[in-house]
Amino acid sequence: MRHTEDILLRTSRIGKKFGGLSALSDVTLHIQRGEIYGLIGPNGAGKTTLFNVLTGLYQPSAGEFQFNGAPYRAGKPHVLARAGIARTFQNIRLFANLTALENVMIGRHVRTRAGVFGALLRNRATRDEERAITERSRELLSYVGIEKPGQTLAKHLSYGEQRRLEIARALATDPLLLALDEPAAGMNATETASLKTLLQTIRDSGITVLLIEHDVKLIMGLCDRVAVLDYGKKIAEGVPEQVRKDPAVIAAYLGGGDE
């Protein structure tokens, strides 16, 4: 059994209702520092809902979660971003009309200080900070493998590059937990393979990764541990080999018809 300090995120009995519909109920799980944790389940199982709760977009109807030792309940995305949770979206949500570099620079927002007066007066500290932000953002662009110039508008990047840019923007917040909502969606085999390498590099740099994915092969080959959601409930959790053999999982998902 691991120590509590090794646990980065712990949810306790999280529930979320939309009207009368229960999208999540009693979801209790924990994510350890430094692992890649996969979240799988059939369409509509509640994966994205759980993501939205953990990143503060939704307020849970029941339960709470602890992140890095502190409890969170109310939905305040910028507070969670500050606490160290960063995410990407299933449908890419970049700032389309900002440049690639500016997109990443926005991610640095949370870790920098300069206020209104600094912005207006353009004092030394502000200029130094801007320079540091720009430099770090350029590094991140090349870290995720975007070769195009930073001045390219985000909407002019290719699909795969846009996905990578989202990851760079999330990394810019210096997250403890990087949450990726279907990063491989729409990617071809080559792009998926290089995404896998990128995620491993990120994990090895000490950032914990939470991954929602439909690509079971990717999940099984990449994740240290996996949880399976079905109808808003967690039906299995464990290392990939173990989960793959779980009868409940096979019934719900892997063996369940069209998937």
Add this chain to the structure above:
Amino acid sequence: MEILLQQIINGLVQGSIYALVALGYTMVYGILGLINFAHGEVVMVGAMLVLSSLTAMLGWGIPPVLALPVSVMLAITGCMALGYGIERIAYRPLRHAPRLAPLITAIGVSIVLQNLAMMIWGRDYHSFPQLFANTTHSFGGAVINDIQIIIFIMAVAIMAGLMVVVHHTRLGRAMRAIAENQHAAQLMGVDVNRVISITFMLGSAMAAVAGLMVSANYGLAHYYMGFLLGLKAFTAAVLGGIGNLRGAMLGGLLLGLIESLGAGYIGDLSGGFFGSNYQDVFAFLVLIAVLVFRPSGLLGERLAERA
């Protein structure tokens, strides 16, 4: 020819004031998709604050060199607080309400401010005290005075400053990110409410300066002055493409020119039937024409410039 030059000068000076006010409309629209119809009243409050504090200080024997900056700072601070308050009270609680709701509260706030101003400052015109000899310079048959020169230079400087803030600072980046996608910006750690508050305060600070300029230019201020000025600045913002900063500046200057040239020539063109008192008609003809023929405004399609 002298008339043409003179009307261009007048138009540019008046237009630079419209542009400052139009920026306030367009910044808020860019970020919230909301038209802050109370913005014109903020200009009026700015003018009133400058005038009353300036008159009071001059009455106490404080020299103009000191009194003017102090009263301007007072008006800017007052208007920033007002802008912050308007957003907190009238708009933030309605952030997720149907779009008509904040429009109605905007008109409500506008009426409340007009009436408060009437109660505080009365119904009379207040005249702007003469602070220095306002020298008139003439060239090419046209004249321009010191106040007009100062207004134009100040307006251009403020607009340039705003462009630097929006395009080259952390705050401006946050503003543009919110305009693009509020949710994603929040998840990057941008405190959306804070940035929206700051946007309102920046717009209101510019409105205060515009209030000073209008009252200095015409030598008068009145509790009702914000209404027409606000509508015209809104027209300027629509003309340039609402939500677009460069559009607001361009629209302001163009509207000033159209009005001024229209007023200068309408008498000749109509054989003396209409006089220059029909000046205000031009602004609204422009508004109608833009809404009919190019609702997105002159620069409206270039969403990248939104702030």
